[in-house]
Amino acid sequence: MDFRLLGPVRLQVRGQNVAIGEPRRQAVLAVLLLEAGRTVGVDLLIDRVWGESPPGQVRRSLQAHITRIRRALEQADPGGARVARDPGGYRLVARPEQVDVFRFRRLLREHPTDVSRLSAALELWEGEPLAGLRGDWAERTRRTLRQEYTAAIVAWADAKIRDGDAAATLTRLTELTDENPLQEPAAAALMRALYAVGRGADALTHYERILRALREELGADPGPELAAVHEAVLRHDLPTASAAPAPVPAQLPADVASFTGRADVLAELDRFLADGTGEEPVLVCLTGTAGxxxxxxxxxxxxRVRDRFPDGQLYLDLCGYAPGEPMPSSDALAALLSALLPEGTRMPPGQAERAARFRTEVASRRMLVLLDNAATLEQIRPLLPGTHTCAVVVTSRDSLAGLVALHGAHRVDVDRLSEADAADLLRRLIGTRVDTEPEATAELAERCVRLPLTLRLAAELAVSRPATPLSRLVGELRAAQQTLKLLSSGGDQRAAVRAVFSWSLRQLSEDTIRAFALLGRHPAPVFDSYALAALTGHSFDEARAVLDALVRAHLVHPTGDDRYGMHDLLKAYAAEIESDEPAALDRVYGYYLATIAAAMDRLYPAEANRRPSVASPECAMPALDDADSARDWLDAELPTVQALATAGRPEHAVTLSALLFRYLDGHHETAALAVHGHAIKAARAIGDRAAEADALVAAGGLHMQAGRAVSAAADMWAAYALFGEAGNPLGQARALGNVGMIEESAGYYRQAADYYTRALALFHRLGDLTGQAHQLTRLGTVEARIDRREEGYEHLRQAMALHQEAGHRFGEAWVKIGLGELAANEGGLADSCRLHAEAAALFGRLGHRGSEAWAIDGLGRAEALDGRPVDAAAHHRQALDLFRRHGGRDGESWALNGLGEACLACGYPDTAGANHAEALDVATRYGCHEQVARAHRGLARVASDPETVRDHYERAIARYAELGLPAAECTRTELAELSLSC
Structure with missing residues (x-):
């Protein structure tokens, strides 16, 4: 039996929660638990639970609560913890280790420097201690426990810094100092951590921030500890020997085994790096023939020089000469930024914004950027840093004259290896046979055009036939090249290279050659064993064996765990090999579609009927046993999915878009735009109106999340019309519901309710329960905002029943948000907090961070109404961060306004005004009209000039009235009361 106080008050038996009852009974149990083993007098119990004005029958109520607690304990674990009656009071008989607070304190007391034990102590916390309990005693106890929690985080952070893992503390310390801006020990720990990871300037900036806060709020200067840390940062006198460096990208592929030659090229690169002027980045272009x-x-x-770039090395294959299209600059920037931005940071939407953010992220960082296989200057121009601290190396078959002329690049030609270097490479790969047959070695090198790629293939063949003299192998190659020369009527270098490829295949079995040829037709640049099994029709084990043979022959190369790639020359050659197997691509697309469908069923089982049905493949599929493995597989295969969307038949692009809609919704904006954009074009090409409309709905959802309301509405109405032409009323219902969401985002709740009602009627007529549940959820939520409380409760009740019947946890969480808003409107603030917290936790488990932000923002509003502005500010700030990372421009304005209101309630009018001003800017830019009014109302409350106050109030009243919201009258009353007081 365990008792939990570091969160909601709970009793757990063998991991299962046992109901305690109403908050007052929870409070009685909490008092007894915190005094476990000691007698608590009846008067003290009453004072702590009921406060200074208890009801007349309070002793009878206390006795009833004690009786029910005893019964709950006895039923949960007979012979376990119990409540004893002592003279003058009650005593909880339980072991200290059964109470999480005592376990937490013991870990801190006995292990003040042990990272693992301190981590275990922090893991005991499940949110706000004594959550849901009200009263002076509960608040005092919470305050004490929060202080202990702060001390624990600081102790844990100090231990992590000492152990050389300062980077792991930054997120938690930053959150702590944001929530407690005047906590000097936390500020000092954050400064130590920042300094330890090489961010001394940020440490000084943080000191200035807390210095201002202390002087403005308390009229005091920092204490001795914080002042000492500040001085130590200035003197560079903090210990950093054991501190781990800040996490940096290290993306260079593995170094090439037996690398040979190129001393002149390497020397030039070294010289360019050494001669850098310090005013602009070092920019080098390596050009030369394929291979x-x-x-x-x-x-x-x-x-060789990675130590010169301690802030990281970036590598990106731009696919300039792959069989498909070169990587667009926008996608390349997204890939580079993914390695630089903190996890979860929202990707800038457009190419210009991404380029600017990339330049910002690498400014002042000493980084190496390797851009491989560039096609054109236009492709790489947006990828160039603007700082002298970076070195950029570009490889290309093109001369990229514009890069030299316009950007001052140094061009270095990488030609064929010299005769000596070619022979040396063969010696390293083959061994002493090279020295015994120097003439055959020299001819072999020439037959391979002295290109490293072909030399390695030839060497592998020689190694596989150790008893065959090199002269005989050269004769075979000579014959193969003569045949190809006759067939191609030419003796150019490319013909010689193709001859080496052809010759190297002779050592392989027919089955392996067939697999190689089929891989040339695989649409994605990277593949795994399952993909090859699908291409060839083999079992998984057979595919692995074939891949092992291809790797040994240097025809494919590993790129990761069961991930492989092919040199573009080899891929092009493989595609030339005749293969009368048109079904191979059908098999591989069938595999990907089926596995994507299986992953989506794991993640979103309640929506399976809304996705297209996909046939089960005959080939092996990875085991996706749970939601986590399904999401991991989708994340890993996302680049492949994008390639599949562009390279397959139009119906493949359409199906991919429809299958992946929910996974891409609110995630992976770059991939989503690509997948849905190709689906729109593909559907138009085959004249599938319904499929085009589905893809338009998906694209419109992306526009809506990015705050592009006009584009979103245009896509939704276009989809509505196409669904009508296709005779698809279900699609029309979806489009109408999405138009309702656009209106809701703008603050036009009555119009939104009308669209939701129309969509609901269509879903009801069609018998689509999932669609009905979604519309009832949104309808009930907007009704809560226009004071239609009875209708809102009824619609949300119906929605919850449908979601629960379908097992749709995502929908259940949204219903909780709507119910939480209704509860707050009616004064049920504890229920509102609970519902929003439950919704946030559920969204968090599902991985929907944008939706989680809405729940957390709602929790902040409920806490503010409940008189807890500090807690409200923390949750609004958390919601704001999530909105900014995961989209939801309208959500940003909500969170900023909530933060402004909480700051004003905390006594910080200037900060409140700044938040409302930013909210006004965001809401105006993205057409969130209710939040425009809310921002004006907030600005009126903090303004000092009477004319400015009146102007903001009148603007708020006008906007609320335009939207038909009850807040208009409340704001008029505020203005009238202010006028009377003046």
Whole structure:
């Protein structure tokens, strides 16, 4: 039996919660638990639970609560903890280790420097201690426990810093100092952590911030500890020897085994780096023919000088010469930023914004950026840093004259290897046979055009046939090249290279050659064993064996755990091999579609009937046993999915978009735009109106999340019309519901309710329970905002029943938000807090951070109404961070206004005004009209000039009245009362 106080008051038996009852009974139990083993007098119990004005029959109520607590304890664990009656009071008989507060305190007391024990202590916390309990005693106890929690985080952070893992403390310390801006020990710990990871300037900035706060709020200067840390940062006198460096990208591929030659190229690269002026980035372009080893040279040099770039090394294959399209600059920037931005940070939407953010992120960082296989100057121009601290190496088959002329790049030609270097490479790969047959070695090198790629293939063949003289192997190659020369009527270098490829395949079995040829037709640049099994029709184990053979022959190369790629020359050659297997691509697309469908069923089972049905493949599929493994697989295969959307038949692009809609909703904006955009074009190409409309709905949802309301509405209405032409009323219902969401986002709740009602009627007529549940959820929520309380409760009750019947946890969480708003409107603030907290926790488990932000913001509003502005400010700030990271421009304005209101209630009018001003800007820019009014109302409350006050109030009243919201009358009353007081 365990008792939990570091969160909602709970009793747990074998991991299962046992109901305690109403908050007053929870408070009685909490008092007894915190005094476990000691007698608590009846008067003291009454004072702590009921406060200074208890009801007349309070002793009878206390006795009733004690009786029910005893019964709950006895039923949960007979012979376990119990409540004893002592003279003058009650005593809880329980072991200290059964109460989380005592376990927490013991871990801190006995292990004040042990990271693992301190981490275990912090893991005992489940949110706000004594959550839901009200009264002076509960608040005092909470305050004490929060102080202990702060001390625990500081102790844990100090231990992590000492152990060299300062970077792991930054998030938690930043959150703590944001929530407690005047906590000097936390501020000092954050400064130590920032300094330890090389961010001394940020540490000084944080000191200035807390210095201002202390002087403005308390009229005091920092205490000795914080002042000492500040001085130590200024003197560079904090210990950093054991501190781990800040996490940095280290994306260089593995260095090439037996790298040979290129001493002249490496020397030039070294010289360019040493001669850097310090005013602009070092920019070098390695150009040369395919297979000359440009990438290998750049990667090898990168490993040699990586210590010169302690802030990271970025690598990106721009696919400039792959069989498909080169990587767009916007996608390239997204890939680079993904390695630089903190996890969960919202990706800037457009190419210009991404380029600006990339330049900002690498400013002042000493980084190496390797851009491989660039096609054109236009492709790489947005990827160039603007800081002299970076070195950029570009590889390309093109001369990229514009990069030299316009950007001052140094061009270095990577030609064929010299005769000596070619022979040396063969010696390293083959061994002493090279020295015994020097003439055959020299001819072999020439037959391979002295290109590293072909030399390695030839060497692998020689190693696989150790008893065959090199001269005989050269004769075979000579014959193969003569045949190809006759067939191609040419003797150019490309023909010679193709001959080496053809010759190297002879050592392989027919089955392996067939697999190689099929991989040339695989639409994605990277593949795994399952994909090859689908292409070939083999079992998984057979596919693994074939891949092992191809890797040994250097025809494919590993890129990660069961991930493989092919040199673009080899891929192009493989695609040339005749293969009369048109079903191979059908099999591989069938595999991907089926596995995506299975992953989506794991993640969103309640919406399975809304996704297209997909046939089960005959090939092996990865085991996706739970939601986590399903999401991991989708995340890993997302680049492949994008390639599949562009390279397959139009119906494949359409199906991919429909399957992935919910997964991409609110996530992976770049991929979502690509997948849905290709689906729109594909559906138009095949004249599938309903499929085009589905893709338009998905694209419109992306526009809506990004605050592009006009584009979103245009897509939804276009989809509505197409669904009508296709005779698809279910699609029309979806489009109408989404138009309602656009109106809701703008604050036009009555119009939104009308659209939701129309959509609901369509879903009801069609018997679509999932659609009905969604519309009832949104309808009930907007009704809560226009004071239609009875209708709102009824619609949300119906929605909850439908969601629960379908097992749709995502929908259940949204219903809780609506019910939480209704509860807050009626004064049920404890219920409102509970509902919003439950919704936030559920969204968090589902991985929907944007939706989680709405729940947390609602929790902040309820806490503010409940007289807890500090807690409200913390949750509004948390919601704001989530909105900014995961989209939801309208949500930003909600959170900023909530933060402004909480700051004013805490006594910080200037900060409140700044938040409302920012909310006004965001809400105006994205058309969130209710939040425009709310911002004006907030600005009126903090303004000092009477004319400014009146102007903001009148603007708020006018906007609320335009929207038909009850807040208009409340705001008029505020203005009238203010006028009377003046």
């Amino acid at each position: 000359a080893g440009k990438t290998a040279t750049a990667v090898h040099w990168g490993h």
